[in-house]
Structure formats: structure tokens, C-alpha cells
Amino acid sequence: MNWEVLVPLLALLFVIFLIGMWSNRKMKQSSSFLSDYFLGSRELGGLVLAMTMAATYGSASSFLGGPGAAYTIGLGWVLLAMTQVATGYFVLLVLGKKFAIVTRRFKAVTLIDFLKERYQSKSVVLISAFSIVIFLFAAMAAQWVGGAYLIQTVTGLSYLGALFLFAVAVLIYVIIGGFRAVAVTDATQGIIMFVGTLVLLIGVVIAGGGIDQIMADLVTENPNLVTPFGHDGQLTAAYVTSFWILVGVGVVGLPQVAVRAMSYRDARSMHRALMIGTIVVGFIMLNMHLIGVFARPVLPGIEVADQVIPLIAMETLPPWIAGIVLAAPLAAMMSTVDSLLLLVSSSVVKDVYINYFKPDANRAHVKKVSIGFTATLGVIVFLLSINPPELLIYLNLFAFGGLEAAFIWPIVLGLYWKYANKHGAIASMVVGIGSYIAIYQYNETYGNLFGVHAVTIPVFLSLIAFIAFSLIFKKEPYQF
Amino acid sequence: MPKGEKRTDWRFRIAHREALIGCALAVFNIIWWYGFAYTLGSKPPEDYTYIFGFPAWFFWSCIMGFIVMVFLVYLVVKFVLKEVPFDEERSDER
Numbered sequence: 001m002n003w004e005v006l007v008p009l010l011a012l013l014f015v016i017f018l019i020g021m022w023s024n025r026k027m028k029q030s031s032s033f034l035s036d037y038f039l040g041s042r043e044l045g046g047l048v049l050a051m052t053m054a055a056t057y058g059s060a061s062s063f064l065g066g067p068g069a070a071y072t073i074g075l076g077w078v079l080l081a082m083t084q085v086a087t088g089y090f091v092l093l094v095l096g097k098k099f100a101i102v103t104r105r106f107k108a109v110t111l112i113d114f115l116k117e118r119y120q121s122k123s124v125v126l127i128s129a130f131s132i133v134i135f136l137f138a139a140m141a142a143q144w145v146g147g148a149y150l151i152q153t154v155t156g157l158s159y160l161g162a163l164f165l166f167a168v169a170v171l172i173y174v175i176i177g178g179f180r181a182v183a184v185t186d187a188t189q190g191i192i193m194f195v196g197t198l199v200l201l202i203g204v205v206i207a208g209g210g211i212d213q214i215m216a217d218l219v220t221e222n223p224n225l226v227t228p229f230g231h232d233g234q235l236t237a238a239y240v241t242s243f244w245i246l247v248g249v250g251v252v253g254l255p256q257v258a259v260r261a262m263s264y265r266d267a268r269s270m271h272r273a274l275m276i277g278t279i280v281v282g283f284i285m286l287n288m289h290l291i292g293v294f295a296r297p298v299l300p301g302i303e304v305a306d307q308v309i310p311l312i313a314m315e316t317l318p319p320w321i322a323g324i325v326l327a328a329p330l331a332a333m334m335s336t337v338d339s340l341l342l343l344v345s346s347s348v349v350k351d352v353y354i355n356y357f358k359p360d361a362n363r364a365h366v367k368k369v370s371i372g373f374t375a376t377l378g379v380i381v382f383l384l385s386i387n388p389p390e391l392l393i394y395l396n397l398f399a400f401g402g403l404e405a406a407f408i409w410p411i412v413l414g415l416y417w418k419y420a421n422k423h424g425a426i427a428s429m430v431v432g433i434g435s436y437i438a439i440y441q442y443n444e445t446y447g448n449l450f451g452v453h454a455v456t457i458p459v460f461l462s463l464i465a466f467i468a469f470s471l472i473f474k475k476e477p478y479q480f
Numbered sequence: 481m482p483k484g485e486k487r488t489d490w491r492f493r494i495a496h497r498e499a500l501i502g503c504a505l506a507v508f509n510i511i512w513w514y515g516f517a518y519t520l521g522s523k524p525p526e527d528y529t530y531i532f533g534f535p536a537w538f539f540w541s542c543i544m545g546f547i548v549m550v551f552l553v554y555l556v557v558k559f560v561l562k563e564v565p566f567d568e569e570r571s572d573e574r
Binding site for chain 1: 489491492494495496498499501502503505506509510513514517518521522525526528530532533534535537538541542543545546549550553554556557561562563564565566567
């Protein structure tokens with residue numbers, strides 16, 4: 001057991017518990033349990049908003065999988081990762097003030113509330129809830145497995161023990177705190193991620209003998225590592241550029257991100273969040289992936305991609321600093337998991353159960369069902385993660401693509417195109433999800449269709465379906 | 481829009497403009513990122529020049545690209561975005 005690394009890690013978990021409890025006390029004073037548990041009463045300030053978006057978005061793949069890939073592929077993967085800088089400003093500007101105003105007018109607490117009110121259609125609600133549950137399960141399981149691997153590497157516990165530790169920590173504070181706890185702890189975790197990234201970068205550059213030396217070592221090993229085309233020259237411009245849709249602008253369609261764009265207090269918070277978010281996301285993405293590349297000459301021959309960051313941290317930093325730095329990816333995973341957990345349970349409890357089964361439920365009942373359901377979900381994900389499928393981390397990106405194909409147009413066009421209607425929305429979701437799954441399967445077997453990521457074509461197809469079906473069925477302008 | 485219908489909320493005009501600015505920023509970001517990466521980067525690696533230890537394509541595309549975007553977002557936030565109230569009716573209270 002590596003106590004010098006473990007103690008700072010445990011200290012972090014403890015601080016997070018305290019924050020969750022503090023946030024829970026605040027919740028008792030507020031009047032609407034639903035709006036508070038799932039949305040934090042729309043009270044988020046700029047810093048918390050930016051950090052919660054960054055932390056929700058920055059997950060296992062940005063801290064373990066991504067840098068691991070950069071370790072193997074080289075600077076080309078860092079180039080790919082930089083497509084994510086857009087998420088820092090694009091989501092908030094595009095959904096922006098209109099989404100904030102409209103969701104307040106609709107009294108929407110979840111993304112599905114917005115869609116329900118905008119399209120007035122039960123089918124839209126059910127398809128949305130269904131796709132959120134399916135795809136986010138995949139995304140969540142990936143985070144749990146990542147978290148367990150990380151704890152396992154640090155502590156030497158068995159996989160099952162590590163998974164259990166991670167699960168208990170996440171569940172306790174999601175259940176006691178709800179969205180506000182999640183958002184506030186996200187902010188704490190975002191700061192940890194930011195500082196941890198910086199410290200680790202400095203450690204790796206020193207260990208590698210400076211950037212010039214590292215680059216020279218990389219060129220000696222394989223010159224392709226410093227080109228944009230990857231270690232084997234296979235990373236094409238078209239493929240890398242298609243990531244602008246998957247992890248850049250398409251992020252607008254992710255429910256866990258969109259719900260944050262309705263939770264801020266006022267325009268000033270949004271403006272601050274734009275600034276902070278762009279800096280934080282760009283900084284973390286650039287540097288974490290650079291660390292992955294720099295780690296190669298320092299610690300050659302790492303076989304498992306996900307272990308690159310834990311191993312390099314323990315190699316280049318004093319143990320207690322390594323503990324704090326490794327708290328960063330753990331923080332990222334916990335914050336992603338808790339937001340997703342909350343989102344899935346809000347989709348089922350609030351959007352389906354209360355809407356259609358028990359509209360007159362009282363506060364105590366809603367609270368009992370919400371908390372009970374969130375806990376049940378956590379247990380199910382835990383059971384699924386005990387025996388993870390081989391490529392679970394890829395499931396995360398799969399989930400991203402599926403959600404984007406389903407939601408991007410119903411959200412964006414619902415907001416900005418007055419002829420958008422339920423026929424378009426349903427067609428768009430069905431076509432988006434259907435073609436995404438089909439193309440994803442095709443790409444697995446035959447290589448990438450047109451050389452781009454599976455999400456690219458469905459995003460265009462679902463746009464066409466949306467416009468065509470909206471216009472064919474009922475051409476009637478919608479007034480907000 | 482036919483007469484007699486509710487006029488478009490004044491705040492929406494601002495919101496629409498800001499959404500377009502978001503798109504413009506993203507387009508600029510993509511062009512900058514792609515332009516430097518796949519022109520300077522397409523040379524054979526032995527012909528690369530290095531800036532602060534990084535290959536020039538990487539320095540311009542990823543590092544400067546990020547810094548330039550932060551600067552542009554700063555300009556937009558500082559000079560272009562307008563503060564509007566989000567709540568209905570009591571728009572100008574508080």
C-alpha cells in the first residue's frame with residue numbers, strides 16, 4: 001500500500017464530502033426540491049459554471065485514455081485533442097442567452113423539459129429519455145472502470161476493491177447533494193485538475209531534460225511522432241478534422257453539457273464562464289496530452305495506455321505531490337460520473353415518472369423516488385463495471401456520438417428555427433441514432449467510411465431529416 | 481411575421497447575434513488550427529523548424545492557436561456581449 005500517495009488522495013475525497021454536506025444543508029432552505037436537486041436553483045456563478053462544464057466534460061478519456069493515446073501516437077493526437085478548445089466558448093455562446101431565457105420561461109429543469117415544452121410531444125420525451133439512459137450508461141461505466149484502474153494502480157488494491165471504493169465515494173455525495181453539490185464539487189475538482197496538470201507538466205519536462213531534448217529523443221525514435229500524421233502516418237487530416245464535430249462543436253448536443261447552460265445566475269456569470277472555460281479547457285487538453293507525448297522518452301515501453309499518467313506521475317514527482325496530481329483524473333471521473341448519474345435519474349424520475357405516471361407527487365415522495373433511483377442506478381453501473389468489456393473507454397466516445405446525433409438538432413433548431421416541429425425532431429433523433437449505430441458498426445468492420453469519425457455523417461443526415469420532416473408535415477411558425 | 485403577433489423579444493435579437501459570433505469564432509478556430517497544422521506539418525520531419533522546442537506547425541496551430549482563441553474570446557466578452565436580464569417581466573428590477 002502506497003500511503004504517501006494515498007493520503008493526499010483520501011484527503012481530497014474527504015474535502016469533497018464536506019462540500020457535499022454543506023451544499024445539502026443549503027438545499028433544505030430552498031423551496032423546490034426538483035429545481036434544486038437537479039439544477040442548483042439556477043444560481044451558479046461564473047467560476048462554478050465554467051469549472052462544472054470543464055469538469056463534466058473532462059473525463060477519464062481526457063486524463064487517462066487521451067494522454068495514453070498521445071503517448072503512442074505522438075503530437076498528431078495532441079492536435080486532435082485541441083479540437084476541444086471550442087467547447088470552452090462554443091456551447092455557451094450558441095445556446096447562450098436564448099436558452100437561458102427560454103428554459104426559465106418554460107420552467108424547464110432538465111433538457112427533456114425544454115424539448116417537451118418546445119415540441120409538445122410525448123414521443124420526443126420518450127425517445128430522449130431512452131437515448132439518454134442507454135448512451136449515458138455506456139459513458140458512466142467507462143468512467144467507473146477508469147476510476148477503478150487508477151485507484152488500483154496507486155493503492156495496489158484488487159480491481160474489485162478499487163471499484164468499490166470509487167463507487168461508494170461517488171454515490172454518497174451525489175445522493176446527499178444533488179446538482180448543487182455536484183456543481184460545487186466540480187468547481188473544486190476543476191481547480192485540482194488545472195493545478196495538477198501544470199505540476200505534472202513541469203515534472204515531466206524536467207525529467208525529460210527540457211523540451212528540446214524530448215523532441216530530439218522523439219525524432220531519434222521515430223520522426224513520425226512529431227508530425228501531425230501519427231506514429232504510423234495513418235492519422236489523416238479528414239479523420240482528425242472530423243473530431244471538430246465529435247468533441248468540438250457537437251458538444252452542444254450533449255445533455256450533460258446543455259443542462260449546465262441553463263443553470264447560471266445571470267449574463268455576467270455566463271460572460272465570466274466563457275473566459276474561464278476557454279482557458280481551463282484549452283489548458284488542460286493541451287497540457288495533459290503533451291504530458292502523454294513527453295512521457296514517451298522519459299518512461300518508454302508502457303503497454304497499457306491508461307496507465308501512462310499514473311505511472312509517469314509516480315515516476316517524476318515526489319510521492320505526496322503525485323497523490324495530489326493523481327487526484328486530478330480521479331476528480332475528473334468522479335465529477336463526470338456524478339453529473340451523468342444525476343442526468344440519467346432526472347430523465348427517468350422527472351421526465352418520465354412525474355410527467356406521465358404521477359404528476360401530483362408531493363415533495364417528499366419526489367425526493368424519496370429521486371434519491372432511491374439515483375442509488376439504484378449507481379448499484380447497477382457498479383455491477384456492470386465488475387466485468388468490464390475490453391474497450392470500455394471507447395464506449396465513452398461512442399456514447400458522445402450517439403447523444404450528439406440524437407440531440408444536436410432538436411436543441412439547436414428548436415431554439416433558433418421557428419419552423420422546427422415535433423415531426424422534424426422525432427425524424428432527426430431516429431435518423432441520427434439509427435445511422436450512427438449503423439455507421440459505427442460499419443466502421444468497426446471495414447474502416448472509417450469516407451475516412452471520418454462515425455459521428456460526422458449522422459449529424460448531417462439528421463439535419464436533413466429534421467428540416468425535411470418539419471417542412472413536409474406542418475409549416476407553422478413557433479412563437480416563443 | 482404577420483401583424484398582431486407578439487413582437488420578437490428584444491433580448492432574442494442580442495442572443496441571436498451572440499450565437500452567430502460563437503459560430504464565427506469556431507470557424508476561425510478551425511481555419512487557424514487546420515491551416516498551420518497541415519501546411520507547416522506536411523513537410524518531411526527533417527525539414528521542420530522548431531520554436532521553443534516545439535515543431536513550428538505544432539507551435540502555431542496548437543499553442544498559438546489556443547492563445548489567439550483566448551484573446552478573441554476575451555475581446556468578444558469585453559466589447560461585444562451585452563448583459564440582459566433572464567427573468568420574465570421583472571426584467572428591469574433588481
